[in-house]
Amino acid sequence: MSTAQPAGWQAIQAEVLRRVHAREWPPGHVIPGEIDLAVEFGCARATVNRALQALADEGILERRRKAGTRVAKFPVGRAVLDIPVIRQDIKERGLAYDYRLSHRSVAEPDVDLAARLRTTKPALHIRAVHLADGIPFVLEDRWINLQTVPQAKTQSFEDLSANEWLLHTVPYTKIDVSLSAEAASAEDAPLLGLAPGKPVFTIERTTWDHVASVTFVTLTYAPGFALRTQIGG
Amino acid sequence: MSTAQPAGWQAIQAEVLRRVHAREWPPGHVIPGEIDLAVEFGCARATVNRALQALADEGILERRRKAGTRVAKFPVGRAVLDIPVIRQDIKERGLAYDYRLSHRSVAEPDVDLAARLRTTKPALHIRAVHLADGIPFVLEDRWINLQTVPQAKTQSFEDLSANEWLLHTVPYTKIDVSLSAEAASAEDAPLLGLAPGKPVFTIERTTWDHVASVTFVTLTYAPGFALRTQIGG
């Protein structure tokens, strides 16, 4: 064989997927129970369970006790986006990474930010540029909650980006992510070398440790940036 | 108890997560083997395996045979984006859904599109607007490969959007997805009720059935649209 043949539960997963794709089991169809499939495939029920559960996680099957397993009526595509460390991201593109701090201050959050960080106490404001081959790649505009992360006060962030320092220093349990298209602000545009109002891809993240906010960051990407991923395959 | 206590493998997952978050097991740390943990938690190794495997899937742990399981040095955030059917998406926002076909033709793909669909044969070109409460929500600009989906020729797409028709009719195995910020084109801007050049959130998808292309679609969202998701939590 030139192509690797999956074995075990992955082989079962592949066969079930084939039947779904081939419309042998069309959307909405209730497929045989785990025991029946185990008999058909000549394996233990647990093995069938493993395969079907994986497909259910991907949104291809819907499983309910007593009702059985059916092919999803709307096979909701579930795209998995890796949110990498910026330095790694740039390096993986084969480009030279550089980092430049452009602003550092302690300031009181405005109303909008106070709502995001759930505090009105002064927070640490960092602005920095991450460069790929010397060209601005992404702007990092970050607020760090000094109630949650007091150690940040003593960090200059001149050599080590807040992005990485936080990741290695501060625990977190949850991140809210928002992706959008924005017009480049008058403040940001020059740093990215473009005219204000131009479209820029923007990622906003709020990081939480349980119920306490850790940091809020806005990443503004240079034109041409696109997040790519795959569903299925 | 007011909060539900996880039991079984999820309880183990929660405890491991707690130790990671609390830095008892810092990034890079090699955690005890499955057998040790099974003894500690008083359960079977398979149960520990289930818990650790789930955490490895989320990118929190890295597992390698013989080398053991370690806490990821860069806990890459893995955001899961649900790509829903547009009609469902709008309804879930509590808005009234409406759909309007604005263009339908058969045309030869230009060079760029030919590369995407991997064919130079004529393809079906559909343009349509999906409205939420009567306001344009997203523009659908779609090319359907008539080699792969000849049945599309007889569909008017006046009442049923290509989005849904394809989902229920045509098998697929893989979708390439790209998210970006674009400037609204002179052609698209009026349909969204805004000036050309304004930033618009754009999703491009190419759908494949094995190696044959099915369709290529560009979704252009009205201003204010943002894709939201969560990591962890």
Next chain:
DNA sequence: TAGTGGTCTAGACCACGTA
């Protein structure tokens, strides 16, 4: 209430990759 998936167990063997 009965049928289905969800999970656990104890043991076994295998595959991989580090040492």
Next chain:
DNA sequence: ACGTGGTCTAGACCACTAA
């Protein structure tokens, strides 16, 4: 070579929920 995770098994009991 050997230790670790990856997987399978046969059986069992439980939890949910549709009928």
